[in-house]
Amino acid sequence: MPTSSDRFSDIRPYNDAEIQPAIQRVINNDEFIDAIVSFRFSKIAKFTGFLLKPLLRRYFLYKWGSINSIDEMQRVVGSYMQHMIDSTTTKFTYSGLENLDANKNYLFVSNHRDIAMDPSFVNWALFSENFKTVRIAIGDNLLSKPFTSDLMRMNKSFIVKRALKAPREMMKAVLQLSDYIFTSLQNDSSIWIAQREGRAKDGFDKTEPAIVKMFYMHGKKSKIAFNEYIKQLNIVPVAVSYEFDPCDRHKAKELYDKAQTGEYKKSEFEDIESIVSGIVGQKGHVHVAFGKVLDSDFDNPEQVALAIDEQIYQNYYLHPSNFIAANKKLDSVKEVDKKRFEKHLQNIGPELRETVLKMYANPTNNSLCQ
Secondary structure: OOOOOOOOOOOOOOOHHHHHHHHHHHHOOHHHHHHHHHHHOOOOHHHHHHHHHHHHHHHHHHHHOOOOOHHHHHHHHHHHHHHHHHHHEEEEEEEOHHHOOOOOOOEEEEOOOOOOHHHHHHHHHHHHOOOOOOEEEEEHHHOOOHHHHHHHHHOOEEEEOOOOOOHHHHHHHHHHHHHHHHHHHHHOOOEEEEOOOOOOOOOOOOOOHHHHHHHHHHHHHOOOOHHHHHHHOOEEEEEEEEOOOOOHHHHHHHHHHHHHHOOOOOOOOHHHHHHHHHHHOOOEEEEEEEOOOOOOOOOOHHHHHHHHHHHHHHHOOOOHHHHHHOOOOOOOOOHHHHHHHHHHHOOOOHHHHHHHHHHHHHHHHHHHOO
């Protein structure tokens, strides 16, 4: 029988002893170095790539070679995060943490707009108020390259297995995931997980009841009543809002192609490109709103999903871009806001403009319906 420390070994984040070996694998991975060269030095990569690659390896070895613990890795990530906030946002704010206890663990169920930045901004808000940072759920569809899996698991991410096809294997993976989430919450860490599989590309945030059913799998196996188990999870809805979504054009292109042809084909490195775009793209004002713990008596997953949605819609921070897209005339929306949004839309092709406007308008409509 596996012990509690190793029955999650294939999905859990790395521990201290695994950090440095993972760093060495990443630094020596040619695809990782190639990706850095192509994204960071695209204009000169063709002519100087053979010189840049060994220099990059030396640089990463210098920066990461002495990291031997999760805490040290978190400090490194923290320095990158501060630089990213300073260079890609006009303001970062958060609300609601006064309703939570820094000594408790929570299951943060968040709307999902950006692959890497949603949990990163949640973590930064928690860190700023002396809360422990979370363990982050990430789909294995984003980990097709070994170096991406290593990078994510070094940074407190755990794996959600989505690629399995056999029903028995899928059920086994879901039960393992449910068990892992409950065990983490009971012992040593809060959890961040998106309210649905994949980003809300149309700006319409909606919790999938299937996510809640997954939460309860461990409770069901342990014969714990649904409403009692949900209370033990300390579920907190979280709304992350961006004044400008760096990936809005790419999301609109996917929606447009599906509407026109019925399908959309991802390029090989599209997920990695989305992660990079989300990190380096201009975001304007970003706000993270933490809701209150769900403590009602719920009879089924659908009720829980609706309760999460209600808090996300109520707490979602609406930016001028949201009001302008929804054609809402408010005194708080200034002429300078309209010009900023119009400037942002200049990078959007005319065929995608309507889709992008709906993307920004939907949070406003959802909020006003509450």
